[in-house]
Amino acid sequence: MTDESTPAGTDDAKPRRSRGGGGGRRRKPRRRNKVLVATAWTAASVVVLGGVGAGFLYFKLNGNINGVDINSALGTDRPADVDNGSQDILVLGSDSRSGDNAKYGKDEGAARSDTAMIVHVYKGHKKASIVSIPRDTLISRPSCKTDEDRTDPGGQRQMFNTAYEVGGPACAVKTVEKMSGIRMDHYLEVDFTGFKKLIDTLGGVDITTKKAIHDKDSHLDLDAGTHTLDGEQSLGLVRTRHGVGDGSDLGRIQLQQAFIKALLDQVKDVGVFSSPKKMYDLANDATSAITTDSDLNDVKSLASFANGLKGIGAGDMKMVTLPIQYDPNDPNRVLPLEKADQEVWDALRADRPIPKSATDQSAGDKGDAGDVVAGH
Structure with a gap:
């Protein structure tokens, strides 16, 4: 699909860096990040402002961004690049508890994708x-x-989040492309610490909880009512599973979607132009928090990409969970509803809205967890 971002010139100040599966990578510990689509979207938005700075600002922000060469890693084993003016972005994170994220729990080994969202931007953006x-x-x-540098053979009945565990971002992208038949134009990833800093720099996020949320695992303790959540609380909200709904990952997804809409509504009202320091802090936090594909691995390209998204608000987005059903053999796992899933992929591939019929029978959007949170 068409990428409308402006190609960046050669950047001699910062060498390209590679993460995830792919030939030619150095054997070094992979930076393991937590992804929240809200942070990625916010990062893309505020970097437009950061990109207007000159000299030091440009090179400082440019040096913050981490990049993955997905194209090189996957080569030609990918769906066709359909030129219809739309874009598809895989926003992905991991459940690693290492490094700066250690306070959120024990690291049980290799990182896994904890949150995964495909963002389809329609023609006209x-x-x-x-x-x-x-x-x-x-x-x-x-x-x-x-x-x-070995090859994992893959297989049937594998949990989706093991793709990142096995082969990093490149394997995650390859898995999504095999599932959907849609080529991902871009990849975005954000970590725990970066998410918290960004929310704090924004001044928090205003939400209303219609029910009390008490979850010792995510360290979240909120009564019903209106709150301004700081970074720590926001992270707890989008990670909670046991505080709302049936305690499943499906409920957490609904909470994340509700939080994203509340955050996007507020980002538009942040007075960054009136405060150069806040503008810089936001851009610095945002670019430090994200990992991108190599096509967005510099401020100029990321700013152009963000400029194409800045007109999309919370009311302009349709959020759904991939149509699924609970696995009759294991209530802790879910299975794709193949016919309904194909309706979703066919619609996105043709740049059409997702039909309501695709999600009617899905367990993914049946819970009430998403109704717990409201923005302002």
Whole structure:
């Protein structure tokens, strides 16, 4: 699909860096990040402002961005690049508890994708659809290169989030492309610490909880009512599973979608032009928080990409969970509803709205967790 971002010139100040599966990577520990689509979208928005700075500002922000060469890693084993003016972006995170994220729990080994969303931006860049993929979805995972330059054969009934564990961002993208038949134009990833800093710099997020949320696992303790959540509380909200709904990952996805809309509504009202320091702090936090594909791995390209998204508000987005059903053999896993899933992928591939019929029978959007949170 068409990428409307402006190609960046050669950047001699910062070498390209590679993460995830793909040939030619150095064997070094992979930076393991937590992804929230809200942070990625906000990062893309505020970097437009940061990109207007000169000299030091440009090179400082440019040096913050981490990049993954997905194109090189996957080569020609990808769906066709359909030129219809739309864009598809995989927003992905991991459940690693290492490094700065250690306070959120024990690191149980290799990182896994904790949150996964496909953002489809329609031609004209006025509307978007977001499809959340539950991490416990059992899928057919393709073979992928591992960090040890071996090949994992993949297989049937593999949890979706193991793709990132096995082969990093490249394997995650390959898995999504095999599932959907849609080529991902871009990849975005954001970590725990970056998310918290960005929310704090924004001054918090105003939400109303219609029910009390008490979850010791995510360290969240909110009574029903209106709150301004700081970064720590916001992170707790989008991570909570046991405080709302049936305690499943499906409920957490609904909370994340509600929070994203509340955040996007408020980002538009942030007075960054009136405060150069706040403008810089936001741009610095945003670019430090994200990992992108190599096509967006510099301020100029990221700013151009963000400029194409800035007109899309919360009311312009359709958010759904990939149509699924609970696995009759394991209530902790879910299975794709293949016919309904195909309706979703066919609609996005043709740049059409997702039909309501695609999600009517899905367990993914049936809960009431998304009704717990409201923006202002």
